[in-house]
Amino acid sequence: TETPILKNMLDYEVEKGMIENKTTKRNLFDTKIINALMPRPSEVIKTFNEKYKNNKEEATDYYYKMSIASNYIRKDRTDKNIVWKTPTEYGDLDITINLSKPEKDPRDIAKAKLMKSTSYPKCLLCKQNEGFRGNINHPARQNHRIIPMEFAGENWFLQYSPYVYYNEHCIILNAKHTPMKIYRKTFENLLGFVEKLPHYFAGSNADLPIVGGSILSHDHYQGGHYTFAMEVAPIEETFEVKGYENTKVYRVKWPMSVIRLNGENKEEIIDLAEHILDKWKNYSDESVEILHETDGEPHNTITPIARMKNGKYELDLVLRNNRTNEAHPMGIFHPHS
Ligand SMILES: [Zn+2]
Secondary structure (H helix, E strand, C coil): CCCHHHHHHHHHHHHCCCCCCCHHHHHHHHHHHHHCCCCCHHHHHHHHHHHHHHCHHHHHHHHHHHHHHCCCCCHHHHCCCEEEEEEECCEEEEEEECCCCCCCCHHHHHHHHHCCCCCCCCCCCCHHHCCCCCECCECCCCCCCCEEEEECCEEEEEEECCCCCCCCCEEEEECCCCCCCCCHHHHHHHHHHHHHCCCCEEECCECCCCCECCCCCCCEEEEECCCCHHHHCCEEEEECCCCCCCCEEEEECCCCCEEEEEECCHHHHHHHHHHHHHHHHCCCEHHHCECCEECCEECEEEEEEEEEECCEEEEEEEEEECCCCCCCCCCCCCCCC
């Protein structure tokens, strides 16, 4: 579907035999039309940075609205998703029935990680997508604008997800096409990002297939202006970890194992997160099917989510294990029926 003005123009193109009447062709062509109206990347960056100096929320507000107005986020399509909240013992869970983006099979994602990309741009997250004209296998992105950001000593870009699942669903992508990895630097990067945009949260998908995201070949994070149920879920237990006394450690009441770190000392939180990651990576408990490796293949990793909370740093660490078995080929600990 297209906005009425674009639909009119596309119908005319089809009638005159200028394009084939297929969704992919129409999508490529409507993006080309929008491109004629788009500000240059440098102009978008300049406006964003000017607003950022004055008010950070104003900057993201401008950029988000532009990403919708440019039809980069095809709002008419994402509005078709069926979204509701359902009360549970863990809080009000957000449920989305996704009708706008095809979901991938976790087994295909695992295969894709091993595939060497020969296309240009290398993947859907590469910065080279900005302005790309597209083809049958790759969406047109002439209406796409990305914002350069520097944090934790590295170069990143901010963009929104074309398939927004929640308010201002953004993607933070590495300037380089480099694989997803959960390590100390990930915690530094996530906390560095939320320092830059304190009204946004930022999380990383895990770096192993089954429990990870749909693109493992390009390092990226997800963020946004939204409060998910896990952020406000009740605390079950409080801990103190020796040597990290400035950091509050909690266990969150959640269907998965979540450790929450909170404090003012960013370095200490990063140190403790790294310590927990190292311990978890080598942790096994056969009685509950957790094996940290089989045949040399690692299975344990973490899904981290960072946010600023009342001026303090907060980092949630979700412990993940990606083992599969015959009964659960999509993952023993992955949501399944
Ligand atoms: Zn890439």
